[in-house]
Amino acid sequence: xxxxxxxxxxxxxxxxxxxxxxxxxxxxxxxxxxxxxxxxxxxxxxxxxxxxxxxxxxxxxxxxxxxxxxxxxxxxxxxxxxxxxxxxxxxxxxxxxxxxxxxxxxxxxxxxxxxxxxxxxxxxxxxxxxxxxxxxxxxxxxxxxxxxxxxxxxxxxxxxxxxxxxxxxxxxxxxxxxxxxxxxxxxxxxxxxxxxxxxxxxxxxxxxxxxxxxx
Numbered sequence: 635x636x637x638x639x640x641x642x643x644x645x646x647x648x649x650x651x652x653x654x655x656x657x658x659x660x661x662x663x664x665x666x667x668x669x670x671x672x673x674x675x676x677x678x679x680x681x682x683x684x685x686x687x688x689x690x691x692x693x694x695x696x697x698x699x700x701x702x703x704x705x706x707x708x709x710x711x712x713x714x715x716x717x718x719x720x721x722x723x724x725x726x727x728x729x730x731x732x733x734x735x736x737x738x739x740x741x742x743x744x745x746x747x748x749x750x751x752x753x754x755x756x757x758x759x760x761x762x763x764x765x766x767x768x769x770x771x772x773x774x775x776x777x778x779x780x781x782x783x784x785x786x787x788x789x790x791x792x793x794x795x796x797x798x799x800x801x802x803x804x805x806x807x808x809x810x811x812x813x814x815x816x817x818x819x820x821x822x823x824x825x826x827x828x829x830x831x832x833x834x835x836x837x838x839x840x841x842x843x844x845x846x847x848x849x
Contacts, residue, residue: 643833736794804835
């Protein structure tokens with residue numbers, strides 16, 4: 635099984651799909667998309683994804699974007715069991731809640747705080763940083779009662795949250811006081827698949843540093 639995958643190497647959402655696909659044995663036909671050159675605005679890309687975002691996948695004519703939706707699809711179609719996204723309604727709901735928390739709270743607040751700095755050189759507003767800190771307090775509380783983000787086994791939620799959190803640490807945001815988060819993060823660094831060369835938090839950090847220096 636091979637799925638076309640349009641990506642940017644430092645993107646946390648792209649990285650979440652790359653890691654998940656590797657874990658369940660889906661071969662991604664990696665298509666590096668140069669956003670700064672407008673490749674995502676070309677007509678052929680807009681046919682796949684009118685929102686012109688990455689990650690975007692094309693599975694034999696079925697196109698989909700938004701990393702958490704992509705990962706849900708890949709697991710439901712290709713995974714050998716339901717460990718990453720349980721069929722049990724309550725366990726499944728918890729995984730989805732954590733995914734929505736990542737999309738709508740933690741990663742969203744990270745972008746609100748740091749993307750203006752990265753793209754326009756605007757200093758991180760103190761109120762935005764406080765909101766990001768609050769998101770980490772929430773995650774720290776979630777991890778006080780479970781070993782992983784949505785229970786005692788790795789699920790889809792861990793993949794998305796892992797790539798979000800490692801992107802946050804790549805911009806020198808200190809998470810050391812969130813002890814449950816740091817313990818969880820250290821564990822996942824040894825338990826999730828290794829990221830391909832040139833793809834990962836280091837790639838995001840290099841982009842961050844070059845952007846800040848430029849601005």
